[in-house]
Amino acid sequence: xxxxxGYYGESKDVIDFSVNIxxxxxxxxxxxxIISGISQLHKYPEIDGSTAIKHIAKHxxxxxNHITLGNGAIELIYxxxxxxxxxxxxxxxxxxxxxxxxxxxxSSEIHEYVLDKHDFKLNEDDLINHIxxxxxxxxxxxxxxxxxxxxxxxxxxxxxxxxxxEINSIMFVxxxxxxxxxxxxxxxxxRKYPLIILRSMTKFYAVPGLRLGFCIADEQIxxxxxxxxxxxxxxxxxxxxxxxxxxDKEYEEVTIDWCNKERDYVYSAIKDxxxxxxxxxxxxxxxxxxxxxxxxxxxxxxxQKGIYIRTCEDFIGLDDKYFRIALKxxxxxxxxxxxxxxxxxxxxx
Amino acid sequence: xxxxxGYYGESKDVIDFSVNIxxxxxxxxxxxxIISGISQLHKYPEIDGSTAIKHIAKHxxxxxNHITLGNGAIELIYxxxxxxxxxxxxxxxxxxxxxxxxxxxxSSEIHEYVLDKHDFKLNEDDLINHIxxxxxxxxxxxxxxxxxxxxxxxxxxxxxxxxxxEINSIMFVxxxxxxxxxxxxxxxxxRKYPLIILRSMTKFYAVPGLRLGFCIADEQIxxxxxxxxxxxxxxxxxxxxxxxxxxDKEYEEVTIDWCNKERDYVYSAIKDxxxxxxxxxxxxxxxxxxxxxxxxxxxxxxxQKGIYIRTCEDFIGLDDKYFRIALKxxxxxxxxxxxxxxxxxxxxx
Numbered sequence: 001x002x003x004x005x006g007y008y009g010e011s012k013d014v015i016d017f018s019v020n021i022x023x024x025x026x027x028x029x030x031x032x033x034i035i036s037g038i039s040q041l042h043k044y045p046e047i048d049g050s051t052a053i054k055h056i057a058k059h060x061x062x063x064x065n066h067i068t069l070g071n072g073a074i075e076l077i078y079x080x081x082x083x084x085x086x087x088x089x090x091x092x093x094x095x096x097x098x099x100x101x102x103x104x105x106x107s108s109e110i111h112e113y114v115l116d117k118h119d120f121k122l123n124e125d126d127l128i129n130h131i132x133x134x135x136x137x138x139x140x141x142x143x144x145x146x147x148x149x150x151x152x153x154x155x156x157x158x159x160x161x162x163x164x165x166e167i168n169s170i171m172f173v174x175x176x177x178x179x180x181x182x183x184x185x186x187x188x189x190x191r192k193y194p195l196i197i198l199r200s201m202t203k204f205y206a207v208p209g210l211r212l213g214f215c216i217a218d219e220q221i222x223x224x225x226x227x228x229x230x231x232x233x234x235x236x237x238x239x240x241x242x243x244x245x246x247x248d249k250e251y252e253e254v255t256i257d258w259c260n261k262e263r264d265y266v267y268s269a270i271k272d273x274x275x276x277x278x279x280x281x282x283x284x285x286x287x288x289x290x291x292x293x294x295x296x297x298x299x300x301x302x303x304q305k306g307i308y309i310r311t312c313e314d315f316i317g318l319d320d321k322y323f324r325i326a327l328k329x330x331x332x333x334x335x336x337x338x339x340x341x342x343x344x345x346x347x348x349x
Numbered sequence: 350x351x352x353x354x355g356y357y358g359e360s361k362d363v364i365d366f367s368v369n370i371x372x373x374x375x376x377x378x379x380x381x382x383i384i385s386g387i388s389q390l391h392k393y394p395e396i397d398g399s400t401a402i403k404h405i406a407k408h409x410x411x412x413x414n415h416i417t418l419g420n421g422a423i424e425l426i427y428x429x430x431x432x433x434x435x436x437x438x439x440x441x442x443x444x445x446x447x448x449x450x451x452x453x454x455x456s457s458e459i460h461e462y463v464l465d466k467h468d469f470k471l472n473e474d475d476l477i478n479h480i481x482x483x484x485x486x487x488x489x490x491x492x493x494x495x496x497x498x499x500x501x502x503x504x505x506x507x508x509x510x511x512x513x514x515e516i517n518s519i520m521f522v523x524x525x526x527x528x529x530x531x532x533x534x535x536x537x538x539x540r541k542y543p544l545i546i547l548r549s550m551t552k553f554y555a556v557p558g559l560r561l562g563f564c565i566a567d568e569q570i571x572x573x574x575x576x577x578x579x580x581x582x583x584x585x586x587x588x589x590x591x592x593x594x595x596x597d598k599e600y601e602e603v604t605i606d607w608c609n610k611e612r613d614y615v616y617s618a619i620k621d622x623x624x625x626x627x628x629x630x631x632x633x634x635x636x637x638x639x640x641x642x643x644x645x646x647x648x649x650x651x652x653q654k655g656i657y658i659r660t661c662e663d664f665i666g667l668d669d670k671y672f673r674i675a676l677k678x679x680x681x682x683x684x685x686x687x688x689x690x691x692x693x694x695x696x697x698x
Contacts, residue, residue, distance in 0.1 A: 001397065001575070001578070002580070004393075004396065004580065006392075006396075008395070016392075019392075019393060021391055021392075022391075026387065026390050026391055031387055034387055034390075035387070037558075038375065038383055038384070040558060041375050041383075041555070041556050041557070041558035041559055042374045042375055042556065042557070042558065043355075043368075043370075043557060043558060044353075044355050044368060044370075045557070045558055047350055047355075048350065071560075071582060072581055074580060075582075078579050082431075098580065105576075105577055206390075206391040207390050207391065208390070208391070208393040208394070208581070208585075209386075209390035209391065209392060209393070209584060209585030209586065210584055210585070210586075211394075211420075211581065211582075211584045226350070227454075229350070230423055230424060231351070231353065231423060231447065232421055232423060232560065233420060233424075233560075235420075235559055235584050235586075235587070236557075236558030236559070237558065237559075237586065238584070
């Protein structure tokens with residue numbers, strides 16, 4: 001399996017900046033819904049989660065048969081690869097490393113389009129040239145992108161989608177982090193262009209333990225996914241969580257407010273620290289770069305202080321100087337920032 | 350997707366005999382473990398559930414690297430098909446209809462070996478002749494079998510395993526219902542023969558809502574499965590349930606005692622009802638046959654009385670006369686038996 005974030009060491013007091021989960025934790029409403037749902041665990045969940053799908057359809061104002069649920073967004077990456085079996089896939093890197101594994105397992109020929117690590121900016125004309133040259137069956141793009149935090153505006157992506165439509169290809173867009181971004185989704189475009197949009201409820205609602213994701217596409221793609229989809233892939237508590245989470249306006253507002261504040265706060269603070277470069281982000285994490293030491297060395301020094309960060313050497317297009325930090329509570333962010341400042345002062349960076 | 354049991358109609362007062370779940374419901378210990386686990390849902394579950402695997406290994410006295418977990422046993426059926434991509438598969442029918450779908454999706458050539466519906470008895474010599482003729486890469490067998498409830502003794506299966514070993518094939522045995530059977534498992538044989546054993550914790554511990562299964566095989570097969578396995582496929586609460594369920598000796602004893610009693614009780618009672626034939630079972634459900642009316646007609650008549658049964662026309666080798674009923678509590682079983690007796694008395698059967 002691929003490397004991923006997450007501290008699984010022995011210390012109980014480590015603040016885990018390596019996973020990009022909303023630190024507000026699970027909502028009170030969800031907690032109640034889970035407790036009252038325990039009495040229903042002796043029943044099989046709906047085989048395809050049709051009630052939860054109805055709620056998602058209503059929330060996003062789309063048709064029910066344009067949605068499939070996943071046991072986490074991850075199930076849908078593998079399901080899409082398996083169902084479509086694309087011959088050629090173009091992945092925009094650096095990005096989440098499960099796309100490549102999923103398409104490799106489905107025997108796709110993988111092409112990598114690697115963004116310049118100087119700024120991770122997507123030059124759409126250059127990508128379009130690549131697409132025209134390679135003619136991939138699927139183009140994979142994460143927006144906002146993990147691990148870089150960069151967001152591509154919809155008008156930029158629409159230029160690419162036009163070309164994709166011309167050459168009969170499909171864009172697979174992972175929007176798992178878009179709820180944090182306050183930015184436009186591609187949801188309004190899947191009827192116009194060949195497009196599948198992946199969403200995760202894991203990160204924003206802080207429920208990675210439940211496994212909950214969905215995807216949106218036209219009927220033809222969704223039907224193709226159902227041909228390969230395994231029954232009962234979502235557990236009952238995840239299905240039960242869907243309406244509770246989508247209707248929790250307060251949780252949504254508090255989260256977006258927290259995210260906007262902490263993103264600016266952490267960015268500004270790291271910008272002032274010598275020998276660490278922080279990239280602008282549009283979501284709930286930042287990618288940073290060490291100047292002199294390696295990210296592993298930094299990880300080790302911080303771990304001694306009870307802080308765990310994600311080194312990024314395993315992402316295509318990055319190296320052992322890059323690390324990713326999630327936004328956490330102000331108190332936790334301050335702890336990280338103070339330790340980084342201390343290391344800078346004592347010339348350890 | 351295939352047809353499955355489970356009542357999803359609008360009435361709230363229906364007793365559902367169509368799913369084979371322990372009616373004792375989820376244990377108090379598990380309920381406590383789930384409630385105390387809610388506070389951990391903001392963390393990713395272990396990517397491959399290694400702690401839960403340790404507990405299973407200890408419980409069955411096998412090596413950890415001989416086990417993989419599944420999001421329900423169903424994940425492992427599809428994973429096995431995908432990872433091994435067998436060219437030819439021989440399935441012993443009538444049986445659970447997901448095996449066929451799983452292997453079909455992996456482009457296997459499927460051969461059906463259909464047992465005589467007169468008694469569903471497996472003639473091992475005849476099956477061996479078939480195996481020698483067809484030379485399948487995988488032989489699929491469910492033991493005790495769903496939906497027939499028949500159990501094949503280990504010495505019978507060992508004769509088949511010897512041939513399977515000779516021709517370099519693998520036996521895929523689904524033991525999802527063996528905990529109810531008080532019968533010998535094939536667990537002691539996987540080191541000696543090419544064999545993968547599937548287990549479900551869903552039925553015995555009444556947690557289909559959680560999704561929890563595992564399989565046992567030698568390292569080579571398990572490693573092959575991991576090459577294709579998707580990360581985080583088990584949610585945190587399922588993983589947390591594993592040690593709690595395995596250590597609950599009282600629940601196990603009460604369940605086996607209940608199952609033994611109700612199996613005999615229901616069998617004897619139906620045997621005395623005219624125009625319904627009941628087959629001997631070794632697990633927690635019975636397959637039955639109507640003599641005059643169809644199983645659909647019976648299903649409808651019983652539904653009017655608040656009882657739902659599983660018609661079996663979709664199983665290969667069965668027809669619209671067959672239906673399956675799960676064992677439930679004495680009170681519920683009596684309700685079914687009384688309604689059947691009433692129908693017999695009023696000559697509706």
